[in-house]
Amino acid sequence: MNAQTEITVENGVNTEALVGAREAFARTPEAAAFTFRNTCSWISGTESSNEINGYFGLGQEHTRPESFTINSDHPVVFAARDTAPTPPEIVLSALASCLTGGVASVAQHRGIQLRSVKVNVEGDVDVRGILGMDPDIRNGFGAIRVRFEIDADATEDDIRALVAQSQKRSAVFDLLANPTYVHVDLA
CATH class of the missing domain: 3.30.300.20 (K homology (KH) domain)
Structure with a gap:
């Protein structure tokens, strides 16, 4: 008799939810249409700041509990301040x-x-x-x-x-x- 050992894998991904989403989108494909957004504001020179929060998906608007910010700039070799x-x-x-x-x-x-x-x-x-x-x-x-x-x-x-x-x-x-x-x- 062969005893099989079940190995639990934990990479921090909820695959049951992902498989469930696939099944739900197969039934209602219009819910799979997402629109992601980013708002970029100029700071100075070549530096800018991007704010990311709301998006459309699952047929409705979503707002995150907090916004994310990604700044960008250019290096000093391009006569910029190299802040990001x-x-x-x-x-x-x-x-x-x-x-x-x-x-x-x-x-x-x-x-x-x-x-x-x-x-x-x-x-x-x-x-x-x-x-x-x-x-x-x-x-x-x-x-x-x-x-x-x-x-x-x-x-x-x-x-x-x-x-x-x-x-x-x-x-x-x-x-x-x-x-x-x-x-x-x-x-």
């Missing part, structure tokens, strides 16, 4: 955070215990494009590299599958890898 990360650095941190959250969620769902996850992200920008020096040089990232260091109770193939599934389901990865229509207007 640059907007491209914030994009890289968003990508890393989205992929990391995905790895934790997928690991929890697949019964894989994580011990640590670290993601290093680098993005290459040729600033001659931003400065208008050459119209053929892109303003944004020419390349982004993501490198995971994951320690988990899993095989290397299982860990690769976690990363692949996280990448497949990442909203920020999708935003960076695929064209997104951006409409800019004046109020």
Whole structure:
């Protein structure tokens, strides 16, 4: 007789709620339409402050108990004050955070215990494009590299599958890898 030991995995992700949400959205797809918002205010020079709070989802408006603030600036080498990360650095941190959250969620769902996850992200920008020096040089990232260091109770193939599934389901990865229509207007 083989006694099986049930291993409890705790990565801090409520997969039952996520599976329940999938089932609910299958029944009412209109509830899955979310609109996230950010309000950015100029401070001085190239420094600005972003306030994040309300969003629309599940068919209604939501307000968080407190607002989140993300400031941005540019480095001293661009004659700025360097009081906060640059907007491209914030994009890289968003990508890393989205992929990391995905790895934790997928690991929890697949019964894989994580011990640590670290993601290093680098993005290459040729600033001659931003400065208008050459119209053929892109303003944004020419390349982004993501490198995971994951320690988990899993095989290397299982860990690769976690990363692949996280990448497949990442909203920020999708935003960076695929064209997104951006409409800019004046109020």
